[in-house]
Amino acid sequence: MYFIKRILFLIPLLWLISFLAFLLVHAMPGGPFDRERTPASPEIEHHLLAKYHLDEPILKQYGRYLNGLLHGDFGPSMKYRNHSVTDIIAAGLPVSLSLGVLAFCFSMGVGLPLGFFTAVHKARWQDYLGSLAAAVVICVPSLVLGPMLIMLFAIKWRWFPVALWASPWHVILPTLTLGLYFAGRVARLMHEGMLATLHSEFITTARAKGLSETSILLKHAFRLAVLPVLSYSGPMLADLLTGTFVVENLFQIPGLGVSMVNSSLNADYTMVVGLVLLYAVVLLVLNLAVDFTHCLLDPRVRYE
């Protein structure tokens, strides 16, 4: 019941977001046609504005946009004239999506075991080494990690291609660049969660019952210790799936992160609002899924 209510609540929320985003981009100084190569004559500019209905009052423009949205139309891009926003998203989303999923799997695959392992060996050298590694990868921005990987593995040793998005071989360096940071974050959260859980009373009970240490750690503790990672994975996955500018730009990957930044810089109104909405939908749906999973994993949690 609670979740049905929340799903219904998404609709006004998304509407509000679309409205705010629409106002925000239109409040930006300059318009989408300011960066044309030659300064357009007043007539041409007037025609352009009229064609995209930019000469109308803002609320009327928003009404028109919303009407299109309800019919599944995100409108035309104002920068790339022959493409609709839907086209551009349809072209970029699969790329960003696959890179995001790969980076997500990588960060979970590395982060969860690392956090688990360091927490189990608390205050021993394994812990210090592993926790230091997790902290270090968080502190090295992809702007440094990416170029370093390219210089070493692509230019110096020529093991991997420098850039582009073609074969599975092209995927490895971007996935590492993107995934290592999140692996560090996941490891730290898992570490904290595990330490907090191992102090709780039900673990003492399980020990008193004489269960094996493996079963206590994996079956009882892990299930609750993973909850902080779970809450973090919603926003993290939303960021990863909708594309990340630095990595896409470094490796020349045609994803949505680049579109998000460029459209904001170019004041490509429809494109920005479309991408903001896409991000919002992904984030809100993921957060819903996260809360639902939370309920399944932790029987103490009840939502009303």
Add this chain to the structure above:
Amino acid sequence: MNERLHLSPNQRAWRRFRRNRGAAAALLVLLVLIALVLLWPLGKLAPAATVLPKAMTHLPDSISDTPFAPPSWEHWFGTDAHGRDLLSRVCHGARISLLVGLVGAAVSLVIGVLWGAVAGYGGGRWDSVMMRFVDVLYAMPTVVFVIVLVTAINAKLEKWQAGPHGLSERHAQLLQMAGLFVGLGAVSWLTMARIVRGQVLSLRRRPFIDASLVLGASHARIVRRHILPNVYGVIIVYLTLMIPSIILYESFLSYLGLGIQPPQASLGSLMASGAEQINPIRIYWWLIVFPGAVLALTLLALTFVGDGLRDAFDPRGES
């Protein structure tokens, strides 16, 4: 033993912090780093004909005719595309990056604490309206926000500069930097608001607040004397962890060309210009490795200090 009972919670936290060797070491590293960054180049301090090696005397803006020199005895970090000494540029950039992190965090602190405290203390309808607003902002990508905000501020500045009163170059630069601080702070206050609101909400229900109200204390006094002092610990901890993320965000903006403008430099803009120099023929690794390493070291020290503070302020930590 008895002496311990007389300590305030903050004094006890400071004690626990000092006992945490990792965090204390990180604090030391951070302080040394800050001192070095502020004082470099050391040649400026000493009288001209002293025994300092030449590498310590380069100024960040002095152009030489040896571009892209690899690290050597004369230039410990090598030189950049204009032959400028990278070490002194990195120190200069680190100064700005730290400043950006501190001021940006302060801006988001003010907004976040005010917003969270008002929502949490006000409760009821106020609370839900204010927190729904935070939810809506959360669901928007910060990239778009920051770009819109910073370009709007820059456009305003350009207009002023061209206007009749005409800002001087230096003032415009300072204002641009201030705009960047505000922009960074304005997009990172959301989590702070949520945390503070949660804390305030739970404090508000405690009996001592009611007692205070019954004794005739005003709401402003209660917030100032009873609520905020109880939230300080959480705020300080979160603040130390926020500074690194703001420094990182500035480096991202510099990569977009929206951050610190040349001839000023931040660690982010140095890394960004290093990343531009990647080509298959020559590898100028020092351009990216050194600024990156200094950034990573700073962030790492800040993170460990933050972790230490969090453990120190955690009431469960006392044994």
